[in-house]
Amino acid sequence: MKNLLYKEFKLCMTAPMLIFYAFVCMLLIPSYPYTVAAFFICNGLYFTFSQAAADNDLLFTTLLPVSKADAVKGKLWFVVIMQGLFLLLCVPMILLGNRIHPDGNPAGADCSLTLLGGMLILFAIFNAIFLPRYFRESHKSGKHFLIALIGVFLWVTVFEGILIASSAAGQYIPFFGWIRDNLDAFPKTPGAWTAQGILLAVCALLYAGANLLAYQKAARNFNSVDL
Amino acid sequence: MNVLEVRGLTKRYERFTLDNVSFALEPGYIMGFIGRNGAGKSTTMKSMLNLVRKDAGEVLINGRDFYRNESLCKGEIGFVMGEFDCYKKSTLKAITDVTKRFYKTWDDAAYRSCLKRFDLDENKKISELSAGMKVKYALALALSHNAVLLILDEPTSGLDPVSRDDLLDVFRAVISDGTRSILFSTHIISDLEKCADFITYIKNGKILTSTDVESFRSSYRLVSGEREQLEAQKSYLIGYKAHAFGFTGLIRTEDADKFAGCKTAPADLESIMIYTEQEDGHEESAL
Numbered sequence: 001m002k003n004l005l006y007k008e009f010k011l012c013m014t015a016p017m018l019i020f021y022a023f024v025c026m027l028l029i030p031s032y033p034y035t036v037a038a039f040f041i042c043n044g045l046y047f048t049f050s051q052a053a054a055d056n057d058l059l060f061t062t063l064l065p066v067s068k069a070d071a072v073k074g075k076l077w078f079v080v081i082m083q084g085l086f087l088l089l090c091v092p093m094i095l096l097g098n099r100i101h102p103d104g105n106p107a108g109a110d111c112s113l114t115l116l117g118g119m120l121i122l123f124a125i126f127n128a129i130f131l132p133r134y135f136r137e138s139h140k141s142g143k144h145f146l147i148a149l150i151g152v153f154l155w156v157t158v159f160e161g162i163l164i165a166s167s168a169a170g171q172y173i174p175f176f177g178w179i180r181d182n183l184d185a186f187p188k189t190p191g192a193w194t195a196q197g198i199l200l201a202v203c204a205l206l207y208a209g210a211n212l213l214a215y216q217k218a219a220r221n222f223n224s225v226d227l
Numbered sequence: 228m229n230v231l232e233v234r235g236l237t238k239r240y241e242r243f244t245l246d247n248v249s250f251a252l253e254p255g256y257i258m259g260f261i262g263r264n265g266a267g268k269s270t271t272m273k274s275m276l277n278l279v280r281k282d283a284g285e286v287l288i289n290g291r292d293f294y295r296n297e298s299l300c301k302g303e304i305g306f307v308m309g310e311f312d313c314y315k316k317s318t319l320k321a322i323t324d325v326t327k328r329f330y331k332t333w334d335d336a337a338y339r340s341c342l343k344r345f346d347l348d349e350n351k352k353i354s355e356l357s358a359g360m361k362v363k364y365a366l367a368l369a370l371s372h373n374a375v376l377l378i379l380d381e382p383t384s385g386l387d388p389v390s391r392d393d394l395l396d397v398f399r400a401v402i403s404d405g406t407r408s409i410l411f412s413t414h415i416i417s418d419l420e421k422c423a424d425f426i427t428y429i430k431n432g433k434i435l436t437s438t439d440v441e442s443f444r445s446s447y448r449l450v451s452g453e454r455e456q457l458e459a460q461k462s463y464l465i466g467y468k469a470h471a472f473g474f475t476g477l478i479r480t481e482d483a484d485k486f487a488g489c490k491t492a493p494a495d496l497e498s499i500m501i502y503t504e505q506e507d508g509h510e511e512s513a514l
Contacts, residue, residue, distance in 0.1 A: 003328040060313040064329045065302035227278040
């Protein structure tokens with residue numbers, strides 16, 4: 001796996017992938033749907049995968065002494081590392097953003113652990129849709145990306161919508177009120193820390209589960225592909 | 228034990244079937260894999276390596292089932308599929324740096340020797356190489372990890388005659404210790420005449436024969452005669468070309484006595500292939 005990852009970083013990773021990490025600064029913009037920042041990492045991954053397809057990367061990898069399933073695993077771990085790195089970069093931005101605009105974010109999720117959870121689900125949706133399709137027809141990565149984007153933006157709408165609704169209707173509907181007080185803003189009480197911590201853990205589990213499913217389906221697809 | 232054993236390899240497409248392909252290669256030999264375009268050479272090679280998913284059959288590398296020991300077996304194989312056409316914007320150095328990490332038996336001295344022999348500049352990008360140089364780079368990678376079996380699909384295509392000749396010398400050197408073997412497909416039959424010990428001939432997805440070159444050659448004769456003789460003995464000809472003064476064609480050696488009044492001569496590989504491929508339709512020359 002170490003060698004496959006080395007190959008991904010040395011031969012496959014494109015410059016746009018790194019440039020898109022700068023979009024983590026979007027978390028400092030006042031009144032902005034911050035989950036969208038994570039979309040740019042998906043965009044970077046799309047550029048990288050698209051270039052890899054043009055470079056016959058899957059053929060090269062399959063000729064190396066690795067199985068087709070290992071080739072899929074290598075790509076998946078690369079994706080997980082790139083997404084994990086973005087989430088790590090989000091942490092100082094969340095802390096900084098919380099200081100810059102302490103009154104919260106009227107356009108959606110505040111800088112909080114909930115935001116990280118929302119981004120994890122966004123990545124999970126992207127991986128679950130994009131990767132199995134890519135390993136079936138790598139040369140149609142643009143089409144797969146657009147289909148994955150539908151899922152991603154549906155999630156952004158639902159996630160940000162719930163948090164906006166909780167701010168607006170929190171005083172009338174107790175459930176929304178609980179979300180507003182415990183999940184939306186950066187946690188300040190032990191109860192909010194616990195709620196957001198549990199939510200983040202659940203999102204991490206869902207992310208892991210989605211990646212496992214994506215791997216199984218992608219490996220099955222890739223195994224049936226004629227290169 | 229055979230270095231390579233292919234048993235009943237089958238792959239079905241809508242309009243083509245690789246049908247029950249079987250052959251074996253012992254250590255220390257070079258096998259030429261011949262057939263027309265679309266006969267199934269590349270499909271066979273790709274199916275052997277799981278690049279194309281087979282429908283049936285098995286492949287053994289040094290006695291081990293390839294599909295159950297894919298990583299291990301691939302480590303023992305050097306594979307060239309025409310010119311190297313990956314990572315066009317990367318340098319040879321970067322690609323080699325990645326590739327060598329996957330092979331425990333990587334031999335840096337052998338790699339350097341290939342670079343020198345093939346006149347390859349490691350600092351060049353793939354996009355800066357000519358078609359022939361790309362083939363040479365693919366060969367350099369395949370020859371640098373002590374592979375016991377080299378599977379080469381059209382390795383000499385795109386190379387100039389001097390490089391081709393040099394490469395055939397490399398092939399002979401590779402198998403000289405008797406432990407390694409080469410299976411290579413080519414359209415340049417003269418290359419096979421120079422170095423192949425065995426021939427496997429595929430036609431329309433089926434193996435016509437897999438035997439040593441001398442047996443293959445000696446089982447055919449070239450025959451030439453007059454028009455009248457052609458009409459009388461047409462049914463014994465595998466393929467022929469008729470012209471104003473008579474005909475030339477290919478026969479099986481056991482049928483030579485049927486052509487008593489004709490001139491016969493030993494058949495070369497190219498003629499065998501040309502006339503065999505005519506089997507379904509003979510050619511009438513305008514001359």
